[in-house]
Amino acid sequence: MSRPLPSLSGRLVAAALLWMLALLLIGGAVLAWAFRDSVEREFGQRLDAMLRAIIAGTEVMPDGALVVNRPLGDPRFDQIYSGWYWQVSSPGGRLLRSRSLWDQTLTTMPGGDEVFFHQHQGPKGENLLVAERDFLLPDGDGRVHVLIAADLAEVAAGARRFNLLLASALGLLGLGMAVAVLIQVRYGLGPLRRMMADLDAVGQGERPRLSGAYPREVAPLAAAMNAVLDKDAELIERARTHVGNLAHGLKTPLAVIGAEMAATPDAGVIKTQLDAMRRLIEHHLGRAAAVAGAGRNPGERVAVAPVASDIAAALAKIFAERGLDVRVTVPDAACFHGHAEDLAEMLGNLMENACKWARRRVRVSAEGVGDGVVIVVEDDGPGLSPQQAASAAGRGKRLDEMTEGWGLGLSIVADLVAVNGGTLDFGTSDLGGLAVRLHLP
Amino acid sequence: MRILIVEDEPALAFRLQQALEAAGFAVDTAYDGENGWHLGDTEPYDAAVLDLGLPKLDGISVLSRWREAGRDLPVLILTARGRWSEKMQGFNAGADDYVTKPFEMDEIVYRLRALIRRASGHSQPELACGPVRLDTNGGRVSLDGQPLQLTAQEFRILSYLMHHPGKVVSRTELMEHVYDRNFDSDSNVLEVMIGRLRKKIGAEMIQTVRGQGYVLSAPEAP
Numbered sequence: 001m002s003r004p005l006p007s008l009s010g011r012l013v014a015a016a017l018l019w020m021l022a023l024l025l026i027g028g029a030v031l032a033w034a035f036r037d038s039v040e041r042e043f044g045q046r047l048d049a050m051l052r053a054i055i056a057g058t059e060v061m062p063d064g065a066l067v068v069n070r071p072l073g074d075p076r077f078d079q080i081y082s083g084w085y086w087q088v089s090s091p092g093g094r095l096l097r098s099r100s101l102w103d104q105t106l107t108t109m110p111g112g113d114e115v116f117f118h119q120h121q122g123p124k125g126e127n128l129l130v131a132e133r134d135f136l137l138p139d140g141d142g143r144v145h146v147l148i149a150a151d152l153a154e155v156a157a158g159a160r161r162f163n164l165l166l167a168s169a170l171g172l173l174g175l176g177m178a179v180a181v182l183i184q185v186r187y188g189l190g191p192l193r194r195m196m197a198d199l200d201a202v203g204q205g206e207r208p209r210l211s212g213a214y215p216r217e218v219a220p221l222a223a224a225m226n227a228v229l230d231k232d233a234e235l236i237e238r239a240r241t242h243v244g245n246l247a248h249g250l251k252t253p254l255a256v257i258g259a260e261m262a263a264t265p266d267a268g269v270i271k272t273q274l275d276a277m278r279r280l281i282e283h284h285l286g287r288a289a290a291v292a293g294a295g296r297n298p299g300e301r302v303a304v305a306p307v308a309s310d311i312a313a314a315l316a317k318i319f320a321e322r323g324l325d326v327r328v329t330v331p332d333a334a335c336f337h338g339h340a341e342d343l344a345e346m347l348g349n350l351m352e353n354a355c356k357w358a359r360r361r362v363r364v365s366a367e368g369v370g371d372g373v374v375i376v377v378e379d380d381g382p383g384l385s386p387q388q389a390a391s392a393a394g395r396g397k398r399l400d401e402m403t404e405g406w407g408l409g410l411s412i413v414a415d416l417v418a419v420n421g422g423t424l425d426f427g428t429s430d431l432g433g434l435a436v437r438l439h440l441p
Numbered sequence: 442m443r444i445l446i447v448e449d450e451p452a453l454a455f456r457l458q459q460a461l462e463a464a465g466f467a468v469d470t471a472y473d474g475e476n477g478w479h480l481g482d483t484e485p486y487d488a489a490v491l492d493l494g495l496p497k498l499d500g501i502s503v504l505s506r507w508r509e510a511g512r513d514l515p516v517l518i519l520t521a522r523g524r525w526s527e528k529m530q531g532f533n534a535g536a537d538d539y540v541t542k543p544f545e546m547d548e549i550v551y552r553l554r555a556l557i558r559r560a561s562g563h564s565q566p567e568l569a570c571g572p573v574r575l576d577t578n579g580g581r582v583s584l585d586g587q588p589l590q591l592t593a594q595e596f597r598i599l600s601y602l603m604h605h606p607g608k609v610v611s612r613t614e615l616m617e618h619v620y621d622r623n624f625d626s627d628s629n630v631l632e633v634m635i636g637r638l639r640k641k642i643g644a645e646m647i648q649t650v651r652g653q654g655y656v657l658s659a660p661e662a663p
Contacts, residue, residue, distance in 0.1 A: 011591050248494070249522035252450050255543040259456030263547050282523070311525065316531040318539065321555050323567075343527040348525030 008192070009185045013073075016181040018224035024170050031166055031322075036159045040129070043155050045194055047131040048115055051148045054086055066144070068092050076100065081124050083151025091142040108132055108145055120149065127152045130267050155175065191218050197226070208233060232322055247285040254278060283411065302340045302368050304347075305330040311348050312364065317356045326355065330366040334373045336440050342416050343440075350377045350436050351412045357381030372441040442557055442600055443467040445616050447477030447503065448519070449496055457490065461553070461606040465580050465596045467621045468491065476497025479505050485617045486514050487557050492518040493531070501534045508535035515556035515621040519544065540541050550586040554578060568603045571659030572644050575603045587618065594603055594619070602647065603655035614625035 006014075010430040050072055068088060076084040077098040088096040095105065109116060115133045132147035151433050163263040191214050198259040201207045209226045213219075222403035259276055261267045305328070312326045336343045347364075354362045358379035366375040417424045421441040444466045448454040459467045466623060471477035474495035481489055481503070493500035504516055504538070508613050510640045515537040520527075523541035537560075538552050558566065558577045568575040582589045591599065596631065597619040602610060616624075616631060635655065639647055645660040 060591070127597040251542040252453060254454070255521075256450060256452040256542045259453060259546060262456070262460070272542075285523075307529075310529050310533065314528060314539070317532065317537055320559060323564075341524065344525040344529055349529065 009189055011187045012189075017178055020174060020177055020181075024174050028166055028170050032159070032163050034299050035162050035166075036052075036155070039155050040152075041159055042136070043129060043150070043152075043356065044117055044131065047129065047148050047150055050086070051115060051133065052149065052245075054088065055135050058088055058135075058137065058146070064092075066096055066428070068096055072098075079185075081122075083124070083126050083128070083153065084149070086146070087149045088147075089145045091144075106130070106149060107149060108147055112144060118153070122149065123149065129155075130227050141259065148314060162348055169401065174296075177311070183213050192214050195222060195225075201414055202229065221316055223319060244353070247281045250277075250281055254281070301335045301337055302343050302377060304334040304336055307340065307343050308347055308364050308366070308375075309353075311344065311351050314348075315351055315355050315362075318352075321356075322358075323360075324358055324362060325360055326362045326364070328364045330364065330375075334366040334368050336373055336377075337371070338420050338440070343419060346413050346416050346438065347375065347377075349410065350438065352411070354379035354381070354434070354436075357383075357431075357433060363431060369439070370441075371438065375438040375440070376435055377438070378431050378435040379433040380429070380431040380432035383428055383432065384426055385432040442487045442597060442606075443469070443485070444553065445477065445481055445514075446470045447472075447474065447481075447489065447500070448492045449494070450492075456546070457549070460550060461490075461594070464550040464554075465593060465600060466553070466622075467597060467619055469554070469621050472496075474500065474503050478503040478506055478516040480622075481512060481514065482510060484622065485614070488515045488517065488553050489559070490517050490519050491516060491523070491536075493522055494526075494599060501530060503534060504531070504534045509559065513560075515550070515553075515560045516557060517552055519549070550580075551578060554580065555617065558604065561585075563604070568606075570603055570606045571646060572655055573599075573603070574598060575648065594630075595638050595641070598631075598634055598661060599638055599642070602655065605657075607656065607658050609650050609653050609656045615634060615655065 005166050015373065019106055028343040053070070053072060054068060056069050058067060059067055061067055064348045066088065072086065074084065077086060077100050079100055083104060084098070086098045086103045087108070088100060089108065092317070097105070106120070106122075106128075109118065109132060113131050113134060113135050115131050116129050117129065120128050127153050128149040130147060130149040132145065134145050136142070137144055194212065195210065195214065195218060198207070198210045198212065203207045209229045210222045214222045237323045254274060254277060258271075261271055261274065308328045308330050314327045316324070351364060352363065354377050358381045361380045363378045365378075366373055401419065414424060415439065417440070420440055422438065425437040425439075427435045427437065442465070444461055446454055446457050446459060446461070446468060448470070451470050454470050454472065458470050461468045469480060469486070471480050471629065475497040477489075478493070478498055480486075484581065490503060491500050495503070497501065500518065500520065504518075507514070507516070515632055516535065516540040517540060518531045518536045519540050520531075521542045528539050537556055540549060549630070554577045555566070563577075566578045567574065568577060573589075574583045575581075576583075580596075582591055582596065597617065601615060601618050612620075612631060619631075635647060643660070646657060648656050648658065
């Protein structure tokens with residue numbers, strides 16, 4: 001037996017979930033990046049606009065001093081270290097800055113006429129987005145450098161909020177899809193599971209073959225399985241017939257030899273061997289029939305009462321000389337689930353044995369227990385000693401070897417009881433003899 | 442008493458016939474079902490030994506046909522088929538007893554004697570008529586408690602009469618039940634046998650009813 005492969009549902013679910021997870025992760029990453037990018041771009045545009053406003057308000061006084069008229073209205077430029085700063089510097093070393101910068105100076109990058117964006121650490125260690133450029137004043141003294149900076153925390157917070165939302169939305173989506181996959185796999189693999197249950201039932205002997213309709217993809221498998229099962233049943237049946245024919249065929253020559261023997265004196269050894277052959281044939285014939293007959297045509301229900309009555313009538317004829325009182329009290333509802341032949345064989349052997357040992361009376365009673373039936377066969381003969389009964393219950397099939405007169409009957413009964421999943425108990429009857437209790441599920 | 446054996450195995454049929462004749466029966470043998478059925482249907486046998494697996498017509502069908510036609514002779518089925526379902530089939534078809542092969546010859550004889558005795562309405566194994574007693578189990582006859590030596594033919598005649606005491610048995614009936622079908626019934630051997638029997642058990646035991654037959658009865662106590 002090789003190592004079992006992971007289940008089909010496991011494979012399907014795992015493949016679907018892995019693929020889904022990868023897609024969701026990639027999708028999430030792309031979305032998050034796109035969002036942050038667009039927010040940053042918009043933030044940059046705001047800074048650019050503010051930069052233009054500062055440039056527009058910058059003038060050179062007659063005394064050569066640099067002023068920024070109409071400073072930006074945003075109050076955050078006036079709060080110290082608020083994260084929003086501007087700074088204007090002239091080549092002459094003059095420096096103007098927002099109040100929020102207080103006494104700090106932001107390092108400037110050598111720039112051109114184009115706005116240049118970059119990130120930089122602020123006075124508080126905050127992550128700043130900086131926009132800076134040079135410009136020429138109309139009557140000024142050369143190139144003036146202007147810079148504006150804002151804390152990126154605002155952008156980061158927005159992105160975080162978005163990411164959180166995105167993650168939960170994608171998570172929910174993933175969960176929903178996973179459930180869908182599970183349902184799909186379960187539903188899709190339903191016929192396979194049904195087939196497995198069917199096969200189980202076949203294995204338990206509850207059904208001879210796979211029944212029911214299967215979808216197109218599985219139907220050939222079921223059909224092939226059924227063909228194998230049918231073939232199997234046919235082979236068993238043929239083997240059984242073979243054994244039966246062989247054994248029955250042997251019986252007549254044996255009878256002939258036996259009859260010849262009776263006419264010949266001094267045939268002791270041959271007669272012993274003949275008897276041994278006889279017993280062997282009976283034994284194997286009974287066993288083959290018992291085992292091969294098991295579990296076929298399951299679902300068959302056989303009423304116990306008519307079988308018991310028929311056997312009682314037959315036994316009344318067989319034991320006519322003894323004038324036995326064989327009484328059968330079996331309710332009509334008592335049923336055996338299995339072969340009528342098996343029931344007849346078990347009941348027949350037990351009742352015949354009871355008749356052999358009985359002084360006058362044999363009683364057969366039964367009652368339904370749950371889905372099965374309990375049949376009790378009693379006689380008023382010598383019965384079993386407690387030791388015999390105990391070892392009979394313990395060892396089952398050995399009983400015939402220790403109790404004279406049981407012959408092969410009991411071992412056949414024991415085989416049939418085992419094959420039909422029943423139990424056999426021995427006790428003492430209130431009639432005085434043996435009580436055999438047969439429980440068949 | 443006359444028995445029909447229906448058995449397709451010649452050696453077995455021969456031994457059976459031998460044993461049954463030794464036990465005091467007149468025996469006819471058929472080797473296939475059709476012939477067996479025909480004999481049982483037309484001849485007045487006291488019992489039949491019937492195999493089940495027969496050529497031409499199986500034993501169960503033979504038995505069913507006899508019973509449907511009202512032939513109520515006791516039938517002992519002798520077969521290799523020993524399962525109870527098979528036995529029940531046999532009994533349901535109207536069998537009176539069932540013995541599975543291989544078997545003991547003595548058992549067949551014992552069972553046939555019991556079947557015949559019960560079929561003629563006797564429940565006890567010992568039949569008595571006046572001083573004459575017939576132990577059907579052992580096939581022995583005694584007179585006043587002393588064993589009586591009889592030839593096979595004498596035994597068969599007395600046995601048949603003992604089974605039907607007080608009844609007038611016609612010559613034909615007696616011939617049919619005492620001799621097998623190969624016997625030449627025109628001879629007057631029956632009268633000779635009756636005469637010998639009368640000498641052995643007492644002339645008054647077997648009365649001749651003129652034009653009708655014989656009747657066995659205990660003589661009136663003097």
